[in-house]
Amino acid sequence: DGGITQSPKYLFRKEGQNVTLSCEQNLNHDAMYWYRQDPGQGLRLIYYSQIVNDFQKGDIAEGYSVSREKKESFPLTVTSAQKNPTAFYLCASSIGGTRTRMETQYFGPGTRLLVL
């Protein structure tokens, strides 16, 4: 069964703590993305990666970090520098490349992060 998995479904963070959200895909997609969604709002891009060992900051990268050591995996760390981390975090992937029709993004089920 091909798809994108995210874990955990719910995550609780204490003050000053770093937490890592997992994202794995078996679609053989080159590109992966992390978005944040706040209630009643659209998705905002945190980081994206077009190929292994390379990633770019999105619109709201401050307080977050990522790695892309394997094609299938793109974990997101929410650091203690992110002062308002409560949100719904969505991972997506696309085939990648620069041809227009390669950029359709497909989403994982999401992780809801709450601050204790």
Added chain:
Amino acid sequence: QKEVEQNSGPLSVPEGAIASLNCTYSDRVSQSFFWYRQYSGKSPELIMSIYSNGDKEDGRFTAQLNKASQYVSLLIRDSQPSDSATYLCAVNFMGAGSARQLTFGSGTQLTVLP
């Protein structure tokens, strides 16, 4: 600043009616346009993609694109209560290193009344 704007709604239509969802965007070089459906508490799922001016139909869904007016719409015919969700419009633009990024609107909440 690339922007994608949608009416937040809520938009209510009776069952069996046509629901019309609208989206405008600010970037003239955008080439790809997407409509996603998001049920409450769930992740977005792709409904339609459109790349050329005109209409594209898929079952009960029709996407309409007018690049000159920077306008894309989604029509849902024979609306069903199961269509009740938030609909997100997304538009691509070129990011760093020729990478393409999607910019999302804030979504339109649709309620189909039985």
